[in-house]
Every structure is written in C-alpha cells, then in structure tokens.
Amino acid sequence: MIRHSAFVDVNKHLKGGLHCHTTRSDGRGEPDDVIRLHVENGYDFLALTDHRIYNFKNFAPDVNITIIPGMEMDRSLPRGGIHCHHIVSIGPEKDKGNGFEQAQRFPTAKIETPEECQEMLDMLHENGNMTIYCHPEWSGVLLEEFEPLKGNFAMEIWNSGCAIEDGVDTNALYWDDMLDKGHRIWGVATDDGHQMYQHCNGWVMVNSENNVSAILDALKEGKFYSSCGPEIYDFYVEDSKAYIKCSEVVQIQFVHKRAPYRLVKAAEGETITEGSINVYTGSTEYIRAVVTDAQGRRAWTNPLFFKDPQ
Ligand SMILES: [Zn+2]
Ligand SMILES: [Zn+2]
Structure with a gap:
C-alpha cells in the first residue's frame, strides 16, 4: 500500500493561510484585524505576504497563531496589460537562517527573459526561503513562460481573490501539465485576500507539529492537502x-x-x-x-x- 504522506501518522491537520495582504501593502485590513479574523476561522498558522515588504511579526500577540515569515514578490513581463510573475516567499524564523529583516522592502522590476525572474527566485532561495508560484491565470502567463522557473515547491491551484473577483485560478489549470513534465510541484489553495471578505475561503491542511520549522518542512514534503471547505x-x-x-x-x-x-x-x-x-x-x-x-x-x-x- 502507498498512503499519501498527508495522512500518515496524523495528530491534527493544521489549518493555514499562505497568501494574504494587509494595509502594510494594498490590503484593506489592518494586520492585527486580518490575523484575528483567521483565528476566528480556526487557522493555526498564517503568512502575511504583503507586496515586496517582508514580515516576521505577529501584530496580534495576544492571540494564539503561528506566523510564518513571508512576503509576495513580482516581476513584470513584456507586452501590455497584466502580464507578470508573482511569487509568494515564505521562510524560517530569523535565527533559523532567514536572510531577510522585518519590514525589509524590495524593488519590483520589468524583465525580458525567464533568467531574470530566476535571479529573483535564486535570491529568495539563497536567503532560506521557499517559493510558491501564484495565480498563473490572473497573471496572464502561458505555461511555457513559468515552466522553466526552478525551485518553486508549490503553485496556486485556487486563489480566492482571483476566483471571487474574476473567475480565474479556480481549479488547477496547468498543474497536470507541470506534473506531466516531471515537476514535483505541490498544489496550494490560498486566499490572496485584499478585501476582508476575500480572506478565509481557501487554505491548506498540513500534517505537522505546530511550529514554523515543522510546518515549512511538511509543506516542502507535500504533507498537506488544500481546501475551500471539505475535509x-x-x-x-x-x-x-x-x-x-x-x-x-x-x-x-x-x-x-x-x-x-x-x-x-x-x-x-x-x-x-x-x-x-x-x-x-x-x-x-x-x-x-x-x-x-x-x-x-x-x-x-x-x-x-x-x-x-x-
Ligand atoms: Zn499576486
Ligand atoms: Zn497577493
């Protein structure tokens, strides 16, 4: 028998959010309100992934939730309209090898080739972070534009913001193409919540102990499933x-x-x-x-x- 590792020796599946925004970038909710909303919805961990500004901090220290350090990075591709790569970067605590600082800011850039996006990914990985390829449909990319990118441990197969507002990134388009090409890339459901009502609609359920290192290890190994409701x-x-x-x-x-x-x-x-x-x-x-x-x-x-x- 081969049992999926997400279901081997489960103590409790931890409910987690890997992609959300606050007033630290273009989100509507204050960071502490966004954290509290997730606690009310039963989340065990959450990454505040504001655009190009890194976060380690629990802005609501009185509530019990594990904050996964992170941010969202981006690069714009040639031709008009929305045509870009967005990458969620999550990493360990500062004393466990994360090369970034609280509130460290990063520039965006226009790029011409996949290699230039790879340089940005390499920089994130060299600083101890793991990366998720975000909302490919919303970004207007073709498979061949992001398939060459190396080192993303996961890609979004559901993004609540894109699903609710635009009806895209709802059900794993491209994922089977990536798997068939031999990429061992995991699928994650996220919210990418900007408005408060977009939060808490898509999450991961991780087979892990509740601390940052264990959660990151379990995510990297694919020991989780994604959900918008069913267990x-x-x-x-x-x-x-x-x-x-x-x-x-x-x-x-x-x-x-x-x-x-x-x-x-x-x-x-x-x-x-x-x-x-x-x-x-x-x-x-x-x-x-x-x-x-x-x-x-x-x-x-x-x-x-x-x-x-x-
Ligand atoms: Zn994005
Ligand atoms: Zn986002």
Missing part, C-alpha cells in the same frame, strides 16, 4: 486501486494524465464520503483527487506518485 481523511493506493475518504461531498474526481478517469457522484440529494478508481501505474506517474461538496466547494489532494523522483 479529506485518507488517500492511498492498494492492489491497483486508489481510495479516498472525506467529509460529506457530492462528487469525487480522480485526476491523472491518461485514462482511466473517473467521477464518483452521489445520488440526487445525497452525499458520499469515499470513492475509488482502478489505477494502471504503467500509463501514468501519479494520481490525485478533487472532492466537491453540496455548496460547490472543493478540496484537492496532492499527487500520489508511483515512482521515486529521478
């Missing part, structure tokens, strides 16, 4: 069948490149809490699953790979 309890392959167990949903979709595909649906007015599919490990390198509840909210597993990385 996932297990995901594994046994005897050439993949199985998922989850909270009450109306459909379960198994996704991988190449057939067989399968959508497991509840009967009209009913719900299901598990599903399975036959898998042929010779025709695909991974399988992942997406569940949808009666309100249309999704949760996504990370892929289960059938082979070790090369």
